[in-house]
Amino acid sequence: MTVALMWEARAVEGRGADLLAWVRQQPLADEPLRRDVLRAPQDRVLVITWWDAPYDADLPELPEPDAELVTRAVHRWRFEALPEH
Template sequence: MTVALMWEARATEGRGAELLAWARARELPGAPVRRETFRAPQDRVLVVTWWEASYDDPGIPELPDPPGDLVTRPVHRWRFESLGDSP
Protein backbone atom coordinates (compact mmCIF):
# COMPACT_ATOMS: atom_id res chain seq x y z
CA MET A 1 0.00 0.00 0.00
CA THR A 2 1.17 3.56 -0.70
CA VAL A 3 0.69 6.26 1.91
CA ALA A 4 1.19 9.96 1.19
CA LEU A 5 2.14 12.32 3.99
CA MET A 6 1.45 16.01 3.52
CA TRP A 7 3.23 18.66 5.57
CA GLU A 8 2.21 22.31 5.19
CA ALA A 9 3.51 25.42 6.93
CA ARG A 10 3.09 29.16 6.56
CA ALA A 11 6.15 31.34 7.04
CA THR A 12 6.18 34.59 8.90
CA GLU A 13 5.83 37.48 6.47
CA GLY A 14 8.73 37.81 4.08
CA ARG A 15 10.40 34.55 5.17
CA GLY A 16 8.87 32.18 2.61
CA ALA A 17 12.19 31.56 0.84
CA GLU A 18 13.82 30.75 4.16
CA LEU A 19 11.06 28.29 5.10
CA LEU A 20 11.31 26.68 1.66
CA ALA A 21 15.08 26.27 2.04
CA TRP A 22 14.62 24.86 5.57
CA ALA A 23 12.07 22.27 4.37
CA ARG A 24 14.21 21.22 1.39
CA ALA A 25 17.24 20.73 3.62
CA ARG A 26 15.46 18.35 6.01
CA GLU A 27 16.54 14.78 5.48
CA LEU A 28 14.29 11.94 6.55
CA PRO A 29 15.46 8.64 8.00
CA GLY A 30 14.88 6.28 5.14
CA ALA A 31 14.03 7.22 1.58
CA PRO A 32 10.45 7.84 0.49
CA VAL A 33 9.25 6.45 -2.83
CA ARG A 34 8.81 10.06 -3.89
CA ARG A 35 9.15 13.52 -2.34
CA GLU A 36 7.81 16.73 -3.84
CA THR A 37 7.91 20.31 -2.55
CA PHE A 38 5.47 23.11 -3.44
CA ARG A 39 5.06 26.78 -2.62
CA ALA A 40 1.98 29.01 -2.68
CA PRO A 41 1.00 32.61 -1.99
CA GLN A 42 1.19 33.89 1.58
CA ASP A 43 4.60 32.21 2.03
CA ARG A 44 3.15 28.69 2.29
CA VAL A 45 5.29 25.59 1.79
CA LEU A 46 3.93 22.08 1.18
CA VAL A 47 5.94 18.85 1.19
CA VAL A 48 4.38 15.56 0.10
CA THR A 49 6.18 12.27 0.63
CA TRP A 50 5.04 8.84 -0.59
CA TRP A 51 5.86 5.65 1.34
CA GLU A 52 5.27 1.94 0.84
CA ALA A 53 3.64 1.26 4.21
CA SER A 54 0.29 0.69 5.86
CA TYR A 55 -1.86 3.73 6.62
CA ASP A 56 -1.45 3.47 10.36
CA ASP A 57 2.27 2.60 10.36
CA PRO A 58 3.74 4.71 13.17
CA GLY A 59 7.25 4.28 11.76
CA ILE A 60 6.77 6.48 8.69
CA PRO A 61 9.11 9.44 9.21
CA GLU A 62 7.64 12.92 9.07
CA LEU A 63 9.24 16.32 8.65
CA PRO A 64 9.74 18.05 12.00
CA ASP A 65 8.34 21.40 13.00
CA PRO A 66 10.43 24.35 11.80
CA PRO A 67 11.80 26.86 14.29
CA GLY A 68 8.92 28.73 15.92
CA ASP A 69 10.03 32.16 14.72
CA LEU A 70 9.92 30.96 11.10
CA VAL A 71 6.19 30.10 11.02
CA THR A 72 2.95 31.90 11.81
CA ARG A 73 1.07 28.87 13.13
CA PRO A 74 1.55 25.18 13.90
CA VAL A 75 2.39 22.91 10.95
CA HIS A 76 -0.57 21.12 9.35
CA ARG A 77 -0.11 17.41 8.66
CA TRP A 78 -2.32 14.96 6.79
CA ARG A 79 -1.98 11.28 5.91
CA PHE A 80 -3.65 9.74 2.84
CA GLU A 81 -3.94 6.22 1.47
CA SER A 82 -3.46 5.92 -2.29
CA LEU A 83 -6.38 4.44 -4.19
CA GLY A 84 -4.45 4.21 -7.45
CA ASP A 85 -4.58 6.20 -10.66
CA SER A 86 -7.84 7.14 -12.37
CA PRO A 87 -8.28 7.20 -16.14
Protein backbone atom coordinates in the same frame (compact mmCIF):
# COMPACT_ATOMS: atom_id res chain seq x y z
CA MET B 1 -0.20 0.15 -0.36
CA THR B 2 1.02 3.67 -1.00
CA VAL B 3 0.69 6.25 1.74
CA ALA B 4 1.17 9.98 1.27
CA LEU B 5 2.19 12.19 4.17
CA MET B 6 1.43 15.88 3.73
CA TRP B 7 3.21 18.60 5.71
CA GLU B 8 2.13 22.25 5.27
CA ALA B 9 3.44 25.39 6.94
CA ARG B 10 3.01 29.13 6.51
CA ALA B 11 6.10 31.25 6.92
CA VAL B 12 6.25 34.57 8.70
CA GLU B 13 5.66 37.29 6.12
CA GLY B 14 8.69 37.70 3.88
CA ARG B 15 10.34 34.46 5.08
CA GLY B 16 8.91 32.07 2.51
CA ALA B 17 12.32 31.55 0.88
CA ASP B 18 13.82 30.79 4.30
CA LEU B 19 11.12 28.21 5.04
CA LEU B 20 11.58 26.64 1.62
CA ALA B 21 15.35 26.40 2.17
CA TRP B 22 14.80 24.94 5.64
CA VAL B 23 12.45 22.26 4.26
CA ARG B 24 14.90 21.27 1.53
CA GLN B 25 17.67 20.76 4.12
CA GLN B 26 15.64 18.46 6.37
CA PRO B 27 16.72 14.82 6.16
CA LEU B 28 14.32 11.97 6.81
CA ALA B 29 15.32 8.84 8.72
CA ASP B 30 14.36 6.76 5.68
CA GLU B 31 14.04 7.48 1.95
CA PRO B 32 10.48 7.87 0.61
CA LEU B 33 9.43 6.65 -2.84
CA ARG B 34 9.04 10.30 -3.77
CA ARG B 35 9.24 13.72 -2.10
CA ASP B 36 7.45 16.72 -3.62
CA VAL B 37 7.99 20.29 -2.41
CA LEU B 38 5.47 22.95 -3.45
CA ARG B 39 4.85 26.58 -2.60
CA ALA B 40 1.80 28.85 -2.72
CA PRO B 41 0.90 32.48 -2.08
CA GLN B 42 1.14 33.80 1.48
CA ASP B 43 4.55 32.11 1.93
CA ARG B 44 3.06 28.61 2.25
CA VAL B 45 5.18 25.50 1.74
CA LEU B 46 3.77 22.02 1.20
CA VAL B 47 5.75 18.78 1.28
CA ILE B 48 4.27 15.45 0.19
CA THR B 49 6.23 12.26 0.82
CA TRP B 50 5.13 8.98 -0.74
CA TRP B 51 5.76 5.65 1.02
CA ASP B 52 5.25 1.98 0.23
CA ALA B 53 3.80 1.11 3.63
CA PRO B 54 0.60 0.25 5.51
CA TYR B 55 -1.63 3.24 6.32
CA ASP B 56 -0.80 3.14 10.04
CA ALA B 57 2.96 2.55 9.60
CA ASP B 58 5.38 4.54 11.74
CA LEU B 59 6.91 6.77 9.06
CA PRO B 60 9.48 9.57 9.39
CA GLU B 61 8.01 13.05 9.16
CA LEU B 62 9.46 16.52 8.85
CA PRO B 63 9.83 18.29 12.20
CA GLU B 64 8.30 21.59 13.29
CA PRO B 65 10.37 24.58 12.14
CA ASP B 66 11.55 27.13 14.68
CA ALA B 67 8.66 29.31 15.89
CA GLU B 68 10.38 32.43 14.51
CA LEU B 69 10.03 31.02 10.97
CA VAL B 70 6.31 30.12 10.89
CA THR B 71 3.02 31.82 11.77
CA ARG B 72 1.38 28.72 13.27
CA ALA B 73 1.91 25.04 13.96
CA VAL B 74 2.49 22.80 10.96
CA HIS B 75 -0.58 21.06 9.50
CA ARG B 76 -0.15 17.34 8.80
CA TRP B 77 -2.34 14.83 6.96
CA ARG B 78 -2.02 11.19 5.97
CA PHE B 79 -3.70 9.75 2.86
CA GLU B 80 -3.94 6.34 1.23
CA ALA B 81 -3.48 6.27 -2.56
CA LEU B 82 -6.39 4.62 -4.35
CA PRO B 83 -6.31 2.85 -7.71
CA GLU B 84 -7.78 4.76 -10.65
CA HIS B 85 -11.16 3.63 -11.99
